[in-house]
Amino acid sequence: MPERAARRTARPESRAGARGHGMARALPDIGVRLPVLDVAVFALAEPAGHGLPQSAVEIGRLFGLPITNSMVVTWMVAAALIVFARTATRNMAQVPGGAQNLFEWLVESLYALLESIIGSHLVRKTFWFFGTIFIFILAANWIGLVPGVGTIGWGHQTDHGFVIDRPLLRGANADLNLTLAMALVFFGCWIVWAYQEVGVRGVVKELFGAKGETTGFMKPLIGAVFVAAGLLEIVSILFRPVSLSFRLYGNVFAGENMLEAMARIVPGLGWLLPIPFYFMELLVGLVQAMVFMLLTAVFTLLICQHHEEPERT
Numbered sequence: 144m145p146e147r148a149a150r151r152t153a154r155p156e157s158r159a160g161a162r163g164h165g166m167a168r169a170l171p172d173i174g175v176r177l178p179v180l181d182v183a184v185f186a187l188a189e190p191a192g193h194g195l196p197q198s199a200v201e202i203g204r205l206f207g208l209p210i211t212n213s214m215v216v217t218w219m220v221a222a223a224l225i226v227f228a229r230t231a232t233r234n235m236a237q238v239p240g241g242a243q244n245l246f247e248w249l250v251e252s253l254y255a256l257l258e259s260i261i262g263s264h265l266v267r268k269t270f271w272f273f274g275t276i277f278i279f280i281l282a283a284n285w286i287g288l289v290p291g292v293g294t295i296g297w298g299h300q301t302d303h304g305f306v307i308d309r310p311l312l313r314g315a316n317a318d319l320n321l322t323l324a325m326a327l328v329f330f331g332c333w334i335v336w337a338y339q340e341v342g343v344r345g346v347v348k349e350l351f352g353a354k355g356e357t358t359g360f361m362k363p364l365i366g367a368v369f370v371a372a373g374l375l376e377i378v379s380i381l382f383r384p385v386s387l388s389f390r391l392y393g394n395v396f397a398g399e400n401m402l403e404a405m406a407r408i409v410p411g412l413g414w415l416l417p418i419p420f421y422f423m424e425l426l427v428g429l430v431q432a433m434v435f436m437l438l439t440a441v442f443t444l445l446i447c448q449h450h451e452e453p454e455r456t
Contacts, residue, residue, distance in 0.1 A: 195293060195399050199318045200309045202296075212310050213318035216292065220283045220315055253277060253436075260437070261444040265340075269443060272332055276325060277436040280316060284395060284428030287314025288421060293399060316395040316431075319388060326384035329439045333446070340447035349446060350376050383442060387435060394431050398424045 199211035231246035239247050253274045258266045266273075286292070296310035315321055337346050351373035353366050398420075405420055406413040 195313070195317060195396060195403065197396075199313055199320065202309060202311060211318070212296070212313040213315050213321060216286065216312050217283070217315040217321060220279065220286055223286075224278060224282055249278065250274060257436075257440055261440050261447075265336075265444065265447055268339075269332075269336060269440070272329070273436050273440055276329070276439070277432050280325075280391070280432035280435055281429060283315040284431060285425065287317065287395065287399065288402075288424055288428070293403070314395055314399055316391055317399055319392045322388040322392040323384065325391075325435075326387040329387070329442075330384045333439075333443055336443055337446045346446065387438065391431055391435055394427060398427055 199213040201209045202212050202215070203210045227242065228246065231242035234243075236243065254266065254270055257270060257273055261269070292312040292314060293310045294307060295312065296307045298305055298307040298309070300306075341349065351370050353362075353369045402417045402420055402424065405417040409416060
């Protein structure tokens with residue numbers, strides 16, 4: 144009996160010890176999982192209160208089609224540009240003033256700049272795209288800096304204040320879908336312009352044809368080098384829509400996150416610290432619109448330049 148009682152009293156301890164030993168054996172496994180869980184929760188919680196979400200947020204549906212907050216800003220920018228263009232050109236005067244003066248100055252400046260780069264023949268065919276894409280990107284970048292874009296929407300109350308979960312508005316070019324769409328539209332136009340200017344044979348010759356005069360045994364060697372260079376050029380051409388879209392998206396997305404970070408870095412000074420960075424983002428918006436337009440123009444010139452040479456002489 145004493146031995147049985149001793150065994151009874153020892154069993155809980157041994158069970159506890161076994162459970163403790165089992166937990167000890169499971170601790171390394173739990174220790175591996177806990178950091179992963181912490182990172183996942185942090186990554187999900189981060190965009191709601193401390194940064195712009197990487198993708199646009201759906202705010203409704205129209206005839207079953209999803210409507211995102213970046214699409215709303217895109218439509219606003221397009222509508223504003225259409226109204227401005229119609230207002231500026233409704234009553235054309237010999238001596239322009241007001242909206243007509245601004246519109247003509249903008250169009251003439253862009254036309255002269257592109258003509259000096261790609262030539263008069265090519266600019267007449269392509270200005271409708273390059274001019275439109277510059278004005279649209281510039282307007283979208285600047286409208287995305289208007290107070291309220293990204294800070295008005297649906298959210299919830301927290302200990303640190305009201306947190307926006309679903310912003311009503313988002314910068315148009317801070318959505319990769321829009322920047323990629325513009326790059327793909329240019330890629331399609333680039334193919335059409337290249338076919339119209341030099342044809343399929345001209346494109347193949349431009350990509351794979353040997354440049355310069357070579358004779359003797361060096362001729363096939365140089366030909367092989369230019370064929371290899373042409374294959375690399377094809378890879379570069381296929382990646383151009385990706386590079387164009389990510390360059391514009393990355394700069395706009397980073398700029399909007401920087402403005403929000405400056406507004407939160409010092410409590411009570413959120414209205415003051417972002418002001419210098421707003422001026423910098425105005426410049427960045429202009430530079431990115433210019434870069435997108437000039438890169439697409441130069442890409443077009445490189446494949447269509449043979450038709451420019453006879454006209455310049």
